[in-house]
Amino acid sequence: MKSLLLGNEALAQGSIDAGLSGVYAYPGTPSTEITEYIQKSKLAKELKIHTTWSVNEKTAMEAALGMSYVGKRSMVVMKHVGLNVASDVFMNMAVSGINGGLVVVVADDPSMHSSQNEQDSRFYGKFAMIPTLEPSNQQEAYDLMLYAFDLSEELKLPVLLRMVTRLSHSRAGINVKERHHQNEINLPLDTSRFALLPMNARRQFDLLVNKQGTLIELSEKSEFNKLKLGDQNGIGIIACGIAYNYVMENIGEDESSYSILKVSQYPLPREKVMALYQHCDKILVIEEGYPVVEELLHNYFDENDKIKGKLSGDLPRTGELNPTIVGKILGLKEESVKPIPSVVTPRPPQLCEGCGHTDLFNTINEVVADLENKSVFGDIGCYALGALPPLNTINALIDMGASITMAKGAADAGLENAIAVIGDSTFTHSGMTGLLDAVYENSPITVIISDNSAIAMTGAQESTAVGRLHKICLGIGVQPEHLKTMVPLKKNHGQNVEVLQNELKYKGVSVIISERPCVRLSREQKKEIKAKIESLN
Amino acid sequence: MKTNIILSGVGGQGILTIAAVLDTAALSENLFIKQSEVHGMSQRGGAVQSHVRISDKEIFSDLIPEGKADLILSVEPMELLRYLPFLKEDGWLVTDSEPFVNTNNYPDKNDLFDQIKKHPNNIIINATEIAKSIGNSKAANMVLLGAASATLPLSEESLLAAITELFQHKSERITNLNREAFFEGKKVAEDFTNLATKK
Ligand SMILES: Cc1ncc(C[n+]2csc(CCOP(=O)(O)OP(=O)(O)O)c2C)c(N)n1
Ligand code: SF4
Numbered sequence: 228m229k230s231l232l233l234g235n236e237a238l239a240q241g242s243i244d245a246g247l248s249g250v251y252a253y254p255g256t257p258s259t260e261i262t263e264y265i266q267k268s269k270l271a272k273e274l275k276i277h278t279t280w281s282v283n284e285k286t287a288m289e290a291a292l293g294m295s296y297v298g299k300r301s302m303v304v305m306k307h308v309g310l311n312v313a314s315d316v317f318m319n320m321a322v323s324g325i326n327g328g329l330v331v332v333v334a335d336d337p338s339m340h341s342s343q344n345e346q347d348s349r350f351y352g353k354f355a356m357i358p359t360l361e362p363s364n365q366q367e368a369y370d371l372m373l374y375a376f377d378l379s380e381e382l383k384l385p386v387l388l389r390m391v392t393r394l395s396h397s398r399a400g401i402n403v404k405e406r407h408h409q410n411e412i413n414l415p416l417d418t419s420r421f422a423l424l425p426m427n428a429r430r431q432f433d434l435l436v437n438k439q440g441t442l443i444e445l446s447e448k449s450e451f452n453k454l455k456l457g458d459q460n461g462i463g464i465i466a467c468g469i470a471y472n473y474v475m476e477n478i479g480e481d482e483s484s485y486s487i488l489k490v491s492q493y494p495l496p497r498e499k500v501m502a503l504y505q506h507c508d509k510i511l512v513i514e515e516g517y518p519v520v521e522e523l524l525h526n527y528f529d530e531n532d533k534i535k536g537k538l539s540g541d542l543p544r545t546g547e548l549n550p551t552i553v554g555k556i557l558g559l560k561e562e563s564v565k566p567i568p569s570v571v572t573p574r575p576p577q578l579c580e581g582c583g584h585t586d587l588f589n590t591i592n593e594v595v596a597d598l599e600n601k602s603v604f605g606d607i608g609c610y611a612l613g614a615l616p617p618l619n620t621i622n623a624l625i626d627m628g629a630s631i632t633m634a635k636g637a638a639d640a641g642l643e644n645a646i647a648v649i650g651d652s653t654f655t656h657s658g659m660t661g662l663l664d665a666v667y668e669n670s671p672i673t674v675i676i677s678d679n680s681a682i683a684m685t686g687a688q689e690s691t692a693v694g695r696l697h698k699i700c701l702g703i704g705v706q707p708e709h710l711k712t713m714v715p716l717k718k719n720h721g722q723n724v725e726v727l728q729n730e731l732k733y734k735g736v737s738v739i740i741s742e743r744p745c746v747r748l749s750r751e752q753k754k755e756i757k758a759k760i761e762s763l764n
Numbered sequence: 765m766k767t768n769i770i771l772s773g774v775g776g777q778g779i780l781t782i783a784a785v786l787d788t789a790a791l792s793e794n795l796f797i798k799q800s801e802v803h804g805m806s807q808r809g810g811a812v813q814s815h816v817r818i819s820d821k822e823i824f825s826d827l828i829p830e831g832k833a834d835l836i837l838s839v840e841p842m843e844l845l846r847y848l849p850f851l852k853e854d855g856w857l858v859t860d861s862e863p864f865v866n867t868n869n870y871p872d873k874n875d876l877f878d879q880i881k882k883h884p885n886n887i888i889i890n891a892t893e894i895a896k897s898i899g900n901s902k903a904a905n906m907v908l909l910g911a912a913s914a915t916l917p918l919s920e921e922s923l924l925a926a927i928t929e930l931f932q933h934k935s936e937r938i939t940n941l942n943r944e945a946f947f948e949g950k951k952v953a954e955d956f957t958n959l960a961t962k963k
Contacts, residue, residue, distance in 0.1 A: 231787050231797065256804035341804030364824075397800035397826035400791060469826075476825035484952065550829040562831025564849045568879040570871040571845045576810035577866065609808065617868075684805070699913075 229400030241372025245406035249277030255306030298413030345517030361468035463507030583743030628657025847848025
């Protein structure tokens with residue numbers, strides 16, 4: 228029988244079967260289940276595949292590169308915005324190249340179901356000039372993993388594999404193949420390519436540029452890019468990744484009247500695109516995310532009226548695609564659709580009952596109510612919901628770690644009451660360095676670390692901050708008399724208000740650690756956390 | 765044969781257990797299946813849905829097109845109506861009558877029922893109450909599955925086998941409670957639809 232797997236799980240199984248030796252990742256929706264699947268896999272345990280979470284996406288990618296450097300196959304996994312954090316090593320390892328196969332898996336979130344933006348990772352693939360793969364369904368997510376590792380080793384380049392939310396979080400039956408053995412340690416013969424001093428980097432960059440022809444040839448003959456020509460002078464469709472499914476859903480039996488180029492490997496197979504263009508009167512570009520392919524087509528051809536997609540206004544420029552939207556651009560008959568009755572009201576997400584973040588926000592709200600010249604800079608995590616009614620505590624949240632550094636900038640500019648609220652995991656991900664900036668200048672900011680002993684937003688994974696926050700803050704140079712602890716419970720409200728008021732009066736860096744475990748932690752997790760804290764202190 | 769089902773509810777209410785039963789039963793009947801689900805932010809008490817598609821041929825889209833759902837099965841009445849644009853002309857609406865109120869502008873439940881009853885094929889049952897009466901309030905989702913079972917392309921045997929497969933690691937008692945919940949739901953739905961057609 229087939230195994231019923233999420234797109235993310237199919238991909239993860241594919242990586243194990245490709246001979247993976249280590250996955251490095253920081254959680255982030257919609258990518259999290261990839262690493263979790265390998266963490267739970269008995270086979271992965273037997274094979275001693277590395278699966279522990281990293282502190283952030285940059286450390287994860289560098290570790291994956293280290294594993295590749297010694298010759299083993301490694302994978303690094305993140306959500307789209309994680310690639311911004313890891314972009315330094317990402318761009319540079321395209322220049323150095325890799326040794327053991329290295330696949331960078333990035334899950335984009337069009338429609339921003341759980342994200343701050345809907346950036347399209349295919350841009351990064353093009354920017355770094357490396358092959359980019361985009362599965363159209365779960366089986367292909369599995370198959371492409373096996374292909375990606377081979378391709379990476381053949382080209383000696385990292386390969387980017389782009390997922391999107393709907394594929395990551397949808398199940399289908401999967402057929403698995405035979406498993407490859409893991410690579411043995413095999414150090415690179417020439418290590419100079421990994422030493423990116425200008426003289427080496429220039430040579431490597433030339434090599435990368437010269438490989439681009441090969442990359443296009445490989446796309447041209449890739450079994451994952453398929454051109455099927457239908458009626459002459461009809462409609463031509465370029466369907467990228469998951470968009471291919473929405474196209475096929477709509478045209479069904481009517482296939483022969485359309486010409487379709489399915490794209491799952493970039494750079495674009497140029498000759499196939501040309502053949503389609505010449506065969507058809509009109510070209511529809513259907514892609515999830517930014518109009519990456521559509522823009523390229525405008526560069527290839529002068530006759531721009533012939534090309535329809537997001538830029539031409541025929542498809543929505545924002546949000547994810549679905550079969551209904553794609554049916555419309557194909558000009559197919561629309562179903563009569565009942566509207567949502569007006570009695571239905573929105574149901575936005577909210578903090579769980581019994582969540583410590585809520586009590587913390589109640590404390591902050593009481594304190595700031597009496598202050599002028601104030602702002603609360605928030606960060607990314609469950610506590611971001613404190614920006615919504617009924618709490619309305621948080622004024623800004625941009626990217627992981629920005630609470631502390633934005634508060635610092637605001638304080639530098641003269642804001643009297645600059646408060647940063649940051650989660651324990653976000654603090655170790657990207658808050659520590661900003662705190663050192665603030666300590667270095669003794670900037671007048673009050674940082675509250677809302678420590679729930681978990682990476683809660685993404686499903687209560689283990690946080691690297693557990694048991695370490697006090698020592699980290701002291702080590703960075705926070706004054707012991709301005710490093711405070713509170714327990715955000717109703718009964719402590721009065722005394723917590725006082726602690727915050729006092730620290731706001733101090734015109735230097737204060738850190739308040741607000742400690743209360745997430746209610747979603749299981750009993751076993753709580754036990755493990757307790758043991759960890761005891762062993763560390 | 766292709767059947768499109770939307771499962772809806774509030775994050776944390778357990779619609780994915782219903783999805784898992786459908787998936788397991790469909791696989792055991794050698795059918796194709798695609799089932800999309802919601803992970804992430806909305807799972808914190810927000811609106812969540814799952815699209816389940818079952819067919820004897822390859823299925824392309826993970827998402828159901830608007831106007832093509834044969835059944836919307838909801839564990840909460842307002843969440844049922846949120847997905848009405850997906851319903852087929854002659855599709856079925858099956859829901860628990862028990863509202864999950866976690867917002868301050870939740871509508872009057874009778875207004876919700878009026879909207880649901882505008883549609884001929886509806887089954888509104890108090891699955892939560894039924895589940896409680898058999899001694900497991902968590903089994904409301906299996907009551908609803910039972911209630912909707914007549915509209916599904918899957919045999920009762922394979923649905924029950926799937927329930928057993930999914931719950932047996934917990935205990936025999938829980939497995940039996942869930943099977944019982946399924947039968948209760950089925951019975952109540954039969955009474956409900958008989959009544960509706962007699963009227
Ligand atoms: C660069 C980046 N990586 C990952 C994420 C996904 N993400 C959002 S919140 C979060 C967890 C934050 O954990 P913590 O700060 O401890 O807050 P909690 O959710 O536990 O309240 C993660 C991993 C992101 N938004 N951006
Ligand atoms: S998951 Fe944990 S941190 Fe997130 S809202 Fe619920 S209790 Fe709070």
